[in-house]
Amino acid sequence: NKIMAGMSVKATKWWFDEVKWELIFLKTRQEIQGIDLDVREAYNHSVSGLTTLALKRKNFFLDGLDFDFDIGYFIGKYGLNDKASNRYDWDGNKLPAVSPYGGEQNNFPSDGRNRSNELTSKLNLGYTIDKHHGINLNVYFDRNSLHPNDSLMDKALGFQSNFPSKMKTLTTGLSYDLTLFDGRFQNAFTLKNFIFSSHSRSIDVYSVRSPEPVKVFKSYFGFSDAFRYKFTDDLMLKGSFNSEVRIPTSEELIGNGYSILASPALKPERTSGVNLGMLYRHLKQDGGLVEIELNGFYNQLKDMIRFTPDMIPTMARYRNFGSVRTRGVELDVKGDVCPVLYLYANGTYQDLRDVRKLTPGTTVENPTYMKRIPNVPYLLANFGAEFHKENLFGGKEQNTRFLFDASYVHTYFYDFEVSRYQDKKIPSALTMDAAIEHSFKNDQWVLTFKVKNLMDRRVVSEFNRPLPGRYIGVKVRYLLK
Template identity: 80%
Template sequence: MARAGRKWLPVLLAWLFGTLTVAAQEAVVYGTITDEKTGEPLAGASVSAVEGRVGAVSDAGGCYRLRIQAGRMQLTFQYMGYKTARRDLTVHDSLRCDVRLRTAENELGEVTVTARSEMRRLKESAMPISVIGQRQLQGTASSINDVLARTVGVTVRNTGGMGSASRISVRGLEGKRMGMYVDDAPMSQLSNFVALNDIPTNMIERIEVYKGIVPYKFGGSALGGAVNVVTKEYPPVYFDVSYEIGSFGTHQVSAVMKRTDRRSGLQFGIGGVCTLAKNNYRMALDNLGGRTVERNHDRFGKIMGGMSLKATKWWFDEMKLELVAMKTRQEIQGIDFDVREAYNHSVNYITALTLKRRNFFLDGLDLDFDAGYVAGRYGLRDKAMHRYDWDGRELPPVSAFGGEQNSFPSDGRNRSGELTAKLNMGYTVDMHHTVNLNIYADRTSLHPSDSLMDRALGFRSNFPSRMNTLTVGFSYDLTLFGGRFQNAFTLKSFLFSSDSRSIDTYSVNEPEPVRVSKNYLGFSDALRYKFTDDLMLKASFNSEVRIPTSEELIGNGYSILASPALKPERTTGANVGLLYRRVKADGGLVEVELNGFYNQLEDMIRFTPDMIPTMARYRNFGSVRTKGVELEAKGDVCPLLYLYANGTYQDLRDVRKTIPGTEVENPTHGMRIPNVPYLLANFGAELHRENLFGGRGQNTRLLFDASYVHRYFYDFEMSKYQERRIPTSLTMDAAVEHSFDNDRWTLTLKMRNLAGRRVVSELNRPLPGRYVGFKVRYLFK
């Protein structure tokens, strides 16, 4: 077999590079067409080449895609009411060409032209949103978490180095309240095994951060907002590979290859990511009196691989099938004790289908359908027969059956399955009115198995459970006054049911079956009004519901108990903001945004220990009030320099007058919610210059970022002298990036935490110190 593999390897490589060479004879020019002053996308603009014999029309987002023969040519861009623009290009393979059209000086009198494509234009969103675009992502200096952490109103809290648990917070609402999406599809149960940070930034087109209101097209339920990662659209031939090596034994390799057949329109893709890290940095532990130790059991390894097949010339405009597999092994770092053997492990398989069709049996009706299934095997392996303290002294295990942590050993061999489906149908009635229907369904089943834990506890603690959710949303969009006024209203119905078992102090040995079925309603409304082309007002109001996740409602079958009486969280809030956005004559952008927000969160869900040893469950905490303000300014100072700065103040308070279930006065009434930062600020600069060292086709970027988080208390602030607090942090990052051969090769040297400061975002969980990394990337397109 080995000889056969060696025999066929040259043939395979020859075929690969042969297809790249043949395909390179055809190229694709793609990009966006926008208004020069407002930056709004222009739908229905025409693009033509080769004396008009080859053409295309921009879609609702202003995007166009034009297949041409490689060589020199002139493209012509035309749109009613705008001056014609022309671009002379030399195209070898595929090229992006973005164009800003200038309005014509002469009015067209009373002539009115209405086209269906114009009616479907996606206007500038009325929702509070931050968009992280190509400027922040086109380089290789940052991960997703790094970029999100520098976004106004967003906090990312980690427990350690590469692969550690992280929580994304928007305006103080974090964790499971945040909706996580990839290409508008909810991650749902998959977020327990894969993080947004696992996606390489060179595969991302943009990141959308929605605050307060989640767009109806996403489906599902979320309260704090949503983070949507939009992956790139690839040209017919694309090959991208990168390798990064860094401090603390960090290695990451990512690769993606896309190949499109010109005649059939079929696109085949394959790619993967492999991440390894020792995470062996030194940390000072408060529980050891500030003693410094080395993280000696925190190795992390993850490998992900997948393939996709997409058809664009069949009856559907897009039909895509994706298959993904991933495997993770993560050691558990001890803090109170020197854990030496325990680790978490998981293997997951994902199948996803996407169908898209414009004018679905009716002009103006668009169909978007997604379905997916995730099958997983996971568990905690903790069977050590000895424990050790940080002085190396041998201690007995937590149980006669072994174990280094908690109060029981574990040999988890759990299975999970999740089936999701999302249907989104939008209909443009006319140029003023649009309606949309979104249906999202999710079925989750858990099958835990841990015979070792059962023997140690003396009773069966693992049992199967199921949960079903159905969210139906109907929205209506109104556009008036030539697009100056927009309003989006959404009404949602949330239905969920569960089938689990409830363990309490009186039924440990015989858990009772529990079935739950509930229904709730929620709504939101967002509007925007443009005073001028550069200045606009945004306002939104929402009364939303978040359905508990499967882990919150039915537990995980072993360490987290079911909570059948758990109520969904509900928030009532408002946001008012001003946005000034001006496109400069040289193409640069200046943007200033101010937002004020207020939220009342009812039946807040928190993770709490249970009366049963080693167990915990989620409970409703009560009411929390949030209010705050955000300010951000960014722009191109000159063609070479880009600056940004932002600040956030968010005040979360306990507004419960009495302790839940009693008439006793609440001693923490009016106090700030603990373990949530309330004062944040960021600043950054980018200096970029083409051909800084001479030659052609080169680009150099110097990047600097600084982040500040004011200290906050881990517990309710009963006294300003209490010691359990998260200290103030000021961190600075820098990077140098140089690309050459027209961005085919990119070299990046980056440093995080330049000053090597001690940073803690979770109590007694120090983060890595100074990190130095080098990355090389090769891109063929």
């Protein structure tokens, strides 16, 4: 069950070109999908609120200086409730709970009442010096804190497994834009600084009863350069090379309070790579658009972050994996066949390999050296169509859209392929979605009927867990004007 309510107020006649304030409330209660057993009572619950303020202005005190600022604050309470006194198998037989204190799914019960707070802000200043030169400053700040509270789980385990955690990140980017040859050549060079800190406590197999405080403060520099050159109005070459940093997310670094443990010593991912592609973009005389894009990419990733099981049964945490090499190609084709029909198709082949020659911390050869990284699809494709026409059924100020989307994912492994007889595979999946959307009074009223997984195909996640089958939904939207 989900309840969501939101409102926003926007002003465009004040000193700022746009001032927008938004307030969102969300409440959910989600039952747990049983896989090995018939889970009947366990559920996740959350109540959260979000407020944001956005300010925009062109020529901010100086001609050519554009100002864009966003700030938001999120507060939430959530947790897992799993206190059933009995379990049941799929034949309906009654089984004892996972512990003397109850519980259905993990090795321990849960009565989570966690609290989280997050403050985010983004500042973007773009200054156009002249038609050839421009500079841009982008600053992003995030402060996240988690206060887990699950006395029932701690009582069953015999020790505390989750601890209050804090995380701060600051990402600063300064770009220089260059335009030459009447706009045919454009280049953007960006220098970035990544700062993050975290403070938590961590347990391991030797110190479950005496958790160690962990404080982390890291600073990294990175850069990227992207260019494009237009041979004609329709055809362009584009490329980029970079040495970037990906800071761990709050869930990766400080966990979620019940199933994911904190990893305060987690290192950020570092990547160096190059991308090169061609883009054909043609504007038809009837206003339609045709695009064909082909890209190739190559990356070296260090300290890849992976989701792994932990010493506490049924709990997990994120860990740094090592070095991964990625190379691949992608093709994207889309366009308006005629004024009422739009088609698109894309495909991706990506080859991710473990390039650690030795098992970490030893001189032993790595048995998975140059093996494909598991849990990541390497061949996937999508296809879709949209038929749209105004006043299809008569009347005025109406618009109708028929949507169809198909997605294909080829077979891949959910563990390293160390033997040709290994059968730990995620099967190929072809799923289709369809929708009908009809609007009245120039989109003031919009009615949508959607079916996901139209053929009710069996689909599993990258960890070989079943995903929901056919989904049918109806949405009504009314826009106050």
